[in-house]
Amino acid sequence: MVQSIILSGVAIGCIYALIGVTYNVMFSASRVFSFTAGTLGMLGGVLGSLFIAQIGLPVAAGLFLVLAAAAIFGVVTEIVAVRPVLRSLDQHLYVLSTLALALIVQQFTAIEWGTDARPFPRLLDLARGGFDQQYWLPMLACAAVIVGLELLYRHTLIGHAFLAISEDTYAARALGLPERRLRMASYALAGAIGALAGFAGGEMLLAFFGNAPMLTFYGFVPVALGGMGNNRGAAAAGLMLGLFQQAANFLVGGIFASVAVFAVFIIVLLARPEGLAGAKLQRRV
Amino acid sequence: MATPAAQLSPSRANVLGATGTFGAALPFLALLVIGVTFPLFGGGYWGVIATRACVYWVLVSGLNLVVGFAGQIAIGWVALLTLGAYTASVLAAGNATPELPPYLALAIAAAVGAVFGLIVGLPALRLRTFYFAITTLGFATIVTQVALAWQSVTGGGVGVAGPSFPPPFDSQWGFYYFCFGLAAICTWMTANVAASRFGRALTAIRDAEVAAEACGIAKPRLLAAVFLFSGAVAGVAGGLFASLQSYITPDAFTLDLSVLFFIAILIGGRGSILGPLLGTILLTVLPEFAAPLVAWSTFLYAVLLLVIVLAIPGGIAEILDFKNRRPLESHRAIIPRPELLDRLIGETPDAGALTLEGVALSFGGVRAIDGLDLAIHPRQVHGLIGPNGSGKTTTLNVISGYYAQQRGAVKLDGAALPAFVRHRRAHLRIARTFQTPRIVGAASVLENVMIGGTIDGDGSFVESLLSLPRHHRDEARLRETAMLALAAVGLERLADVRADRLQHSELRFTEIARALMLRPAFLLLDEPAAGLSADEIERLGALIGAIAKAGTGVLLVEHHADLIFAICHHVTVLNLGKMLAAGMPAEIRSHREVVNAYLGG
Numbered sequence: 100m101v102q103s104i105i106l107s108g109v110a111i112g113c114i115y116a117l118i119g120v121t122y123n124v125m126f127s128a129s130r131v132f133s134f135t136a137g138t139l140g141m142l143g144g145v146l147g148s149l150f151i152a153q154i155g156l157p158v159a160a161g162l163f164l165v166l167a168a169a170a171i172f173g174v175v176t177e178i179v180a181v182r183p184v185l186r187s188l189d190q191h192l193y194v195l196s197t198l199a200l201a202l203i204v205q206q207f208t209a210i211e212w213g214t215d216a217r218p219f220p221r222l223l224d225l226a227r228g229g230f231d232q233q234y235w236l237p238m239l240a241c242a243a244v245i246v247g248l249e250l251l252y253r254h255t256l257i258g259h260a261f262l263a264i265s266e267d268t269y270a271a272r273a274l275g276l277p278e279r280r281l282r283m284a285s286y287a288l289a290g291a292i293g294a295l296a297g298f299a300g301g302e303m304l305l306a307f308f309g310n311a312p313m314l315t316f317y318g319f320v321p322v323a324l325g326g327m328g329n330n331r332g333a334a335a336a337g338l339m340l341g342l343f344q345q346a347a348n349f350l351v352g353g354i355f356a357s358v359a360v361f362a363v364f365i366i367v368l369l370a371r372p373e374g375l376a377g378a379k380l381q382r383r384v
Numbered sequence: 385m386a387t388p389a390a391q392l393s394p395s396r397a398n399v400l401g402a403t404g405t406f407g408a409a410l411p412f413l414a415l416l417v418i419g420v421t422f423p424l425f426g427g428g429y430w431g432v433i434a435t436r437a438c439v440y441w442v443l444v445s446g447l448n449l450v451v452g453f454a455g456q457i458a459i460g461w462v463a464l465l466t467l468g469a470y471t472a473s474v475l476a477a478g479n480a481t482p483e484l485p486p487y488l489a490l491a492i493a494a495a496v497g498a499v500f501g502l503i504v505g506l507p508a509l510r511l512r513t514f515y516f517a518i519t520t521l522g523f524a525t526i527v528t529q530v531a532l533a534w535q536s537v538t539g540g541g542v543g544v545a546g547p548s549f550p551p552p553f554d555s556q557w558g559f560y561y562f563c564f565g566l567a568a569i570c571t572w573m574t575a576n577v578a579a580s581r582f583g584r585a586l587t588a589i590r591d592a593e594v595a596a597e598a599c600g601i602a603k604p605r606l607l608a609a610v611f612l613f614s615g616a617v618a619g620v621a622g623g624l625f626a627s628l629q630s631y632i633t634p635d636a637f638t639l640d641l642s643v644l645f646f647i648a649i650l651i652g653g654r655g656s657i658l659g660p661l662l663g664t665i666l667l668t669v670l671p672e673f674a675a676p677l678v679a680w681s682t683f684l685y686a687v688l689l690l691v692i693v694l695a696i697p698g699g700i701a702e703i704l705d706f707k708n709r710r711p712l713e714s715h716r717a718i719i720p721r722p723e724l725l726d727r728l729i730g731e732t733p734d735a736g737a738l739t740l741e742g743v744a745l746s747f748g749g750v751r752a753i754d755g756l757d758l759a760i761h762p763r764q765v766h767g768l769i770g771p772n773g774s775g776k777t778t779t780l781n782v783i784s785g786y787y788a789q790q791r792g793a794v795k796l797d798g799a800a801l802p803a804f805v806r807h808r809r810a811h812l813r814i815a816r817t818f819q820t821p822r823i824v825g826a827a828s829v830l831e832n833v834m835i836g837g838t839i840d841g842d843g844s845f846v847e848s849l850l851s852l853p854r855h856h857r858d859e860a861r862l863r864e865t866a867m868l869a870l871a872a873v874g875l876e877r878l879a880d881v882r883a884d885r886l887q888h889s890e891l892r893f894t895e896i897a898r899a900l901m902l903r904p905a906f907l908l909l910d911e912p913a914a915g916l917s918a919d920e921i922e923r924l925g926a927l928i929g930a931i932a933k934a935g936t937g938v939l940l941v942e943h944h945a946d947l948i949f950a951i952c953h954h955v956t957v958l959n960l961g962k963m964l965a966a967g968m969p970a971e972i973r974s975h976r977e978v979v980n981a982y983l984g985g
Contacts, residue, residue: 132514179690180690183694184693184694187697191455191457191513192693192697193514194457194513194514194517195457195650195689195693196690196693196694198459198517198689199686199687199689199690199693200686200690202643202682202683202685202686202689203683203686203687203690206680206682206683206686207683210679210680210683312521312525312639313525315518315521316518316521316522316525319518323515352533354529354530354533354534357525357526357529358526358530361522361523361526364519364522365507365519368507368510368511368515368519369507369510369511
């Protein structure tokens with residue numbers, strides 16, 4: 100029992116962490132939190148089930164198509180919901196535009212895919228066991244993404260450009276960086292990461308349209324607790340969240356877990372709006 | 385000169401989006417007539433739809449103050465509908481308590497809604513936009529889960545019967561009139577708030593929060609009142625909703641409903657009552673005209689939301705705002721009438737001096753101000769000049785409480801001013817303007833100026849809600865003072881124009897008028913001449929001089945040396961956070977170091 104709590108807790112935590120990273124990648128490129136983060140996770144599950152279980156594509160082809168589709172959705176998000184808003188004076192409108200886009204995709208899925216959760220195929224032909232693939236696949240995905248992003252940001256030219264944009268957009272633009280293309284690339288990357296979370300965690304979360312708002316909320320908790328733009332903080336907070344939730348689920352029931360997570364989230368946010376791994380206040384006047 | 389009332393009487397500014405009092409009320413009267421006579425036309429099924437629209441509006445009217453006026457992005461408001469519905473149903477059914485009469489159950493639902501409205505809303509005091517939105521979303525998820533799991537009380541997935549009201553409200557049309565009556569009352573109450581100093585303060589929090597603080601608006605108290613009200617009406621709407629459905633399960637309260645409420649407001653337009661009302665009716669009725677589209681309704685709402693946000697952020701209210709499409713005069717001159725200032729601020733007694741003693745403040749390694757002494761006296765204009773980055777605006781921000789000095793003291797009449805309680809500065813009659821004008825673009829110029837007098841009222845939020853006499857007295861007085869202030873700065877002809885249609889220089893004078901609403905003992909002006917033409921600068925100088933003459937102590941941060949030397953009684957020159965020189969304008973003008981560092985030879 101302890102083993103299964105830990106395994107499922109870490110696995111779920113890795114999915115939350117990946118959604119948190121999705122938020123972060125979009126945020127660093129545009130200073131915008133997008134409601135589509137959870138939608139991407141949901142799409143990973145639904146599209147994976149569609150391509151592999153329904154259409155019968157091989158797993159590798161299915162994964163490739165899922166990531167490609169999600170990357171395209173990421174770019175569409177940037178073009179439709181983010182870019183026009185960044186230009187406008189009232190930049191808070193991004194909350195509404197990304198919410199609208201997330202709802203459009205979520206409702207479309209509900210209608211075309213159905214409102215019932217459908218099973219997600221087993222990805223690898225291995226026997227079921229204690230340390231099952233449904234647990235280690237999300238962990239692997241999370242580790243790969245975090246390490247991959249670290250390498251990208253530290254050791255490649257395009258990674259440095261991403262960092263420059265997130266540090267100071269105006270200065271980066273003045274240096275001649277193609278800010279808009281880099282932002283689109285970030286959104287494509289974020290799309291792929293979000294969908295990978297839903298795909299790797301498909302067996303646990305199933306292919307279900309309702310995962311979108313759920314992941315949007317629980318995926319944001321690691322961002323809020325870990326500090327925005329901080330991927331390692333998000334990973335740590337995501338793992339804690341997953342473990343806490345699963346433990347509370349087993350021990351005292353899911354309701355308490357949800358209420359407790361919500362309460363902790365609010366309290367931490369109120370006490371430290373900049374997250375546990377803090378940043379500073381902005382100049383307002 | 386004619387009597388002020390006759391000469392300055394404004395055509396009553398409107399909050400509702402049409403021209404004049406009657407014009408503004410007309411659409412509401414039309415809706416009232418349609419609503420009352422509806423049973424004569426509508427068949428049985430349309431009765432249900434109309435009742436539903438009324439129930440939704442009861443909730444949306446309150447949410448409108450939160451979203452449309454205060455600009456707080458509360459997307460999970462369905463949670464309060466759920467709470468109200470279950471509270472009313474469970475109490476009336478007697479699942480957990482003895483059976484209560486339905487009206488009492490409804491009242492308790494309102495109370496529960498109010499309490500939870502406050503709980504859900506209060507994070508908005510610290511959290512910004514997306515954070516607050518996601519908090520309400522999380523709350524909505526949890527309430528549904530609790531309803532599902534708490535089977536002994538809520539019936540879990542099986543649900544519970546909604547309350548049924550005794551005659552005459554038990555029949556279909558009886559219940560319709562009950563809901564319609566409540567909807568009408570909610571419309572009336574929120575329209576009252578919208579047209580009050582509280583409604584204007586909410587829009588100031590939404591569009592110009594920093595200016596709202598400078599005007600003395602206490603955001604926590606005001607938002608708490610709005611969340612209580614909004615939660616209470618949402619609770620009532622929940623009870624009505626349960627009764628209308630006659631049986632409720634957690635499935636009835638999907639996020640789709642939240643989306644409907646939220647989008648109704650945005651389609652209607654922020655800061656309007658009529659717009660969201662029409663939006664609610666539209667969204668409730670629309671799916672009925674296209675039965676095959678019912679499954680797609682939320683999808684379509686979302687598309688509509690995207691289109692509205694990207695194409696017409698002003699919503700229906702902006703489309704209906706015919707008055708502000710009339711072109712303005714193109715060559716408008718601002719002709720201040722300083723002679724009115726005596727009436728505006730002349731009667732207030734002079735305060736003591738406002739002094740800075742050894743004030744220092746660093747940002748990281750940068751010493752923005754480094755041991756500054758300064759004294760501003762009533763009836764004098766004190767100029768503060770210096771190169772960019774010398775600490776002028778920082779000084780102004782320390783005085784008005786936006787930054788806390790690390791050393792030294794800011795004293796008014798010898799008593800130290802506390803840092804970081806910005807909105808208390810207005811109560812000490814310290815007013816300010818901003819380098820970039822902070823204005824509520826969607827409100828009229830008059831309303832913007834009236835925001836400056838928000839603290840100058842006796843009536844409470846509840847009195848405004850119910851349109852009691854003190855509310856009217858406050859409004860009449862604020863309006864009169866605001867017209868006087870507008871006339872004094874020379875903008876009274878633009879009183880009814882939307883502020884975002886003004887030219888830059890007019891916005892600067894509007895800010896001065898807004899600051900004058902406090903009858904300030906001290907007025908802090910942050911580069912008021914920036915962007916003004918030479919003529920305008922000359923008139924601005926005369927106006928500032930007259931303000932000082934009427935009794936106010938003015939601190940003038942400025943780059944225009946001519947203006948400074950023309951009107952200042954005393955000038956302090958800053959360089960790198962330190963005082964480089966101080967004295968009479970004539971002394972400064974010939975001060976060797978100042979000429980070298982700043983003025984140029």
